[in-house]
Amino acid sequence: MRIDSGDYLISVQYIYVDGTPLTLNPNLLLGGVAAKLSTMVPYTVLHTDIYNALAQSFTLKAEVTSVAPFKDCFDAQNVAGKDMTGPNVPKIEFGLPGKTGEVTWGFYGANTVVKVSEMVMCLAFYDGGKNLNDWIVIGTHQLQEYLLEFDLSTSTFSFSDSLLLHYTNCSTSPS
Numbered sequence: 001m002r003i004d005s006g007d008y009l010i011s012v013q014y015i016y017v018d019g020t021p022l023t024l025n026p027n028l029l030l031g032g033v034a035a036k037l038s039t040m041v042p043y044t045v046l047h048t049d050i051y052n053a054l055a056q057s058f059t060l061k062a063e064v065t066s067v068a069p070f071k072d073c074f075d076a077q078n079v080a081g082k083d084m085t086g087p088n089v090p091k092i093e094f095g096l097p098g099k100t101g102e103v104t105w106g107f108y109g110a111n112t113v114v115k116v117s118e119m120v121m122c123l124a125f126y127d128g129g130k131n132l133n134d135w136i137v138i139g140t141h142q143l144q145e146y147l148l149e150f151d152l153s154t155s156t157f158s159f160s161d162s163l164l165l166h167y168t169n170c171s172t173s174p175s
Contacts, residue, residue: 001150001155001156001157002034002155003152004034007036007037007038008036008037008150008157009034009035009036009037010034010035010037010096010157011032011033011034011035011096011097012029012032012033012035012094012095012096012136013029013032013033013095013096013097013102014029014094014095014102015029015050015053015054015092015093015094015095016091016092016093016094016095016104017054017057017058017090017091017092017093018090018091019091019093020057021095022050022053022054022057023053023056023057024049024050024053025049028049028050032097033135033136034134034135034136035094035134035135035136035137035138036134036136036137036138037138037143037148038137038138038139038140039140039143041137041139041140042139042140042141043114043124043125043126043139043140043141043142044124044125044126044136044137044138044139044141044142045125045126045127045128045132045134045136045137045139046125046126046127046128046132046135046136047128047129047130047132047135047136048127048128048129048130048132049130050135050136051071051125051126051127051128052127054092054123054125055071055072055123055125057090058072058089058090058092058112058123063075064119064120066122067116067117067120067122069126070114070116070122070123070124070126071122071123071126071127072122072123073116073120073121073122073123074113074120074121074122074123075119075120075121076115076117076118076119076120076121077119079109079113079121082109084164084165084167085108085109085110085162085164085165086108086109086110086111086112086113086164087109087110087113087115087121088109089109089112089113089121090112091106091107091108091112092106092107092112093105093106093107094107096157105146105159106161106162107142107162108162108164110144110145110162110164111124111141111142111144111145111162112124112125112142114141124141124142126139144169144170145162145163145164145169145170146159146160146161146162146163147159147160147163148160
């Protein structure tokens with residue numbers, strides 16, 4: 001983790017969909033891409049090449065007409081139910097460098113899709129275009145229900161599992 005002009009940046013080395021790495025130009029994430037953590041952007045914004053690979057890997061049947069501002073939408077009836085982590089859709093993970101190797105930060109249905117109507121669900125990521133200054137900007141929808149720790153003295157970024165896996169969320173206050 002590093003701080004640049006007030007922005008918190010983490011290195012993303014791989015992106016996985018249901019455990020399978022995205023098929024990307026090998027040089028695209030070589031050595032890791034600095035991903036900005038943002039509480040100002042509602043949904044994660046990805047460089048077009050990364051977005052297209054993610055959308056292609058995150059395949060749900062019965063694609064429907066997109067609903068602005070989202071690009072890839074699906075028939076919500078084709079999603080096989082939901083569990084404590086939201087709709088049962090493929091898990092998306094970011095591979096980050098850890099002390100002893102790669103660690104993955106997993107995002108589940110509650111963080112990866114958004115229901116825009118009773119019949120339509122969309123991939124909750126934006127295509128930021130090819131001229132994006134930051135190749136990945138992780139937005140608030142993906143940050144929800146995680147505890148994040150920034151240790152500035154050691155430049156370490158830590159994160160919890162999704163709080164939804166523990167039957168709680170950020171808005172639940174201890175009694």
